Amino acid sequence: MSVAAVDQAGDDAAPRGWEALWQRDRWPHDVLPTVDPDSEQRGYLRFDGIRPNWLREAAKRRTRARLLSGTTFGSMRVYVRDLVIFSEWLTAHAPEVRRASGITRAVLEDYLLWVRQSHFARASRRRQVSVVRQFLSEQADDGLAGLPRGAVIHVGEIPSRTARAPRGIEPAVFEQLIDPDNLALLPSEKQRTIVLLLAYTGLRVSSVVTLKRDALEIGSDGHPYLRYRNLKFKREAIIPIGPQLAEQIRRQQGYLDRAYGQQGTRFLLPNPPPGERGHQRGHSGARHIATTSIGRLLKAYVRRAVIRGSDGQLATWLHPHLFRHHLASSLVNDGVPLPVIQRVLDHASIEMTSVYAHVSDETVKRELAGWQQRVNIRGERVALEPDSPLARAAWMKDHIARARQALPNGYCGLPLVQTCPHPNACLSCENFLTDTSFRPIHQAQFEETTRLKAVAESNGQARLVELLLRDHDALTRILCGLEQLDDDQRTDDPTQLPDLRDLAEREP
Numbered sequence: 001m002s003v004a005a006v007d008q009a010g011d012d013a014a015p016r017g018w019e020a021l022w023q024r025d026r027w028p029h030d031v032l033p034t035v036d037p038d039s040e041q042r043g044y045l046r047f048d049g050i051r052p053n054w055l056r057e058a059a060k061r062r063t064r065a066r067l068l069s070g071t072t073f074g075s076m077r078v079y080v081r082d083l084v085i086f087s088e089w090l091t092a093h094a095p096e097v098r099r100a101s102g103i104t105r106a107v108l109e110d111y112l113l114w115v116r117q118s119h120f121a122r123a124s125r126r127r128q129v130s131v132v133r134q135f136l137s138e139q140a141d142d143g144l145a146g147l148p149r150g151a152v153i154h155v156g157e158i159p160s161r162t163a164r165a166p167r168g169i170e171p172a173v174f175e176q177l178i179d180p181d182n183l184a185l186l187p188s189e190k191q192r193t194i195v196l197l198l199a200y201t202g203l204r205v206s207s208v209v210t211l212k213r214d215a216l217e218i219g220s221d222g223h224p225y226l227r228y229r230n231l232k233f234k235r236e237a238i239i240p241i242g243p244q245l246a247e248q249i250r251r252q253q254g255y256l257d258r259a260y261g262q263q264g265t266r267f268l269l270p271n272p273p274p275g276e277r278g279h280q281r282g283h284s285g286a287r288h289i290a291t292t293s294i295g296r297l298l299k300a301y302v303r304r305a306v307i308r309g310s311d312g313q314l315a316t317w318l319h320p321h322l323f324r325h326h327l328a329s330s331l332v333n334d335g336v337p338l339p340v341i342q343r344v345l346d347h348a349s350i351e352m353t354s355v356y357a358h359v360s361d362e363t364v365k366r367e368l369a370g371w372q373q374r375v376n377i378r379g380e381r382v383a384l385e386p387d388s389p390l391a392r393a394a395w396m397k398d399h400i401a402r403a404r405q406a407l408p409n410g411y412c413g414l415p416l417v418q419t420c421p422h423p424n425a426c427l428s429c430e431n432f433l434t435d436t437s438f439r440p441i442h443q444a445q446f447e448e449t450t451r452l453k454a455v456a457e458s459n460g461q462a463r464l465v466e467l468l469l470r471d472h473d474a475l476t477r478i479l480c481g482l483e484q485l486d487d488d489q490r491t492d493d494p495t496q497l498p499d500l501r502d503l504a505e506r507e508p
Helices: 018-022 053-068 073-093 105-116 122-139 171-177 189-201 205-209 243-260 292-305 321-333 338-345 350-354 361-371 389-404 436-459 462-487 501-505
Strands: 026-028 044-046 216-218 224-230 235-240 432-435
Touching: 044 073, 053 073, 053 122, 073 105, 073 122, 105 122, 171 189, 189 205, 189 243, 189 292, 189 321, 205 224, 205 292, 216 243, 224 243, 321 338, 338 350, 432 436, 432 462, 436 462
Parallel strands: none
Antiparallel strands: 026 044, 216 224, 224 235
């Protein structure tokens, strides 16, 4: 089944205002009263593919209401396209439906079955059913008066969403993309700017193409920042950027000064000026580049620089939104908290950001390997096979315990939901764990305990000497265990203790 295409905006003029637009079946982007002039979308809202007239009028009415409520032109273009698909299905499979009263529950069940068996991707099927369900519900008492009470699509009938871990970019491929020698193969500063913007900011394509010429700002701290427009939520946002990207943006701004002059364009990535390929007559610098050009640039770059994945094949699978996944996943695996990542990506909610909260297997292995480098109060190295389920469970317990109870000299190894029966007595607790990062604290505590023990002995304080001797012995074993970790002297017997005489000889 064919779907009516959305034309690119032409030069045909159209009268402004809803009353004049209502008589037309094609609503141009540039005459809609509610559209943001900085929107990256261009073209028409086409209702001429919707048959019959009563359905077309209802679609126009709902589209107008959605635009007035702030829905973007791009979203409404998809909305109208899905209604065209529904209209074409009615014409082909339910020709008996001549008015709204003919859209019965039986007709909708046939439509749902057709969508389920269609060639559309799962996300498209989900959106298609959701759009029709919403359309019928919202227009039941207005544009579709007479619709039967049972003509509804239930929430449970919307195709389920596929939960997939976000796909990133292989580190080797990413390094090839930002390699200066490969970037030098690109013919223009604009193309190099686009690649680095995608790589280092994770911005949506709509935000990249609509960047203003003065998007680069230097904060009071002397660091560069990028101001951009989040078109999805219609708000401005600022993110920090690195010096490499900032320098590339300056080079692009220098090119704009030479090609367009100071007042020639307000966009960082405008359409080409006269004399360059892709120039649009009468629009020199007045418009930004098209969103579709970003994907074409990436594929051309992959072929020009011969960028290959680990399988040895050209990375032609690369598309712009993968950079957003890559940035978010990299931040998660670097331990950046989700609220910070939410601000970087400018998500409306933490739930949107949590989609990327998938810690890679390599990160888990690295964390497990680091977790092995710690000792208990007897100086014994905590040793579990890194790839075993038991090690993963112990690692989880360790991180939860760290969040629940912070200690100045190590970590509490208590299981979940248990409370410590003897706080501040960690050196005698079997749940106590520590690592080399706490060595200075242990060393200072060892020296102070040794001094106090000597004073107590000279004063004849037998009970105090007994208590201090317990801590002194525990600290001795801990420091020896940490030294053994530093020397990386692995033994077959992980409980074997080093010779304590060396440490004892260093006592004051």
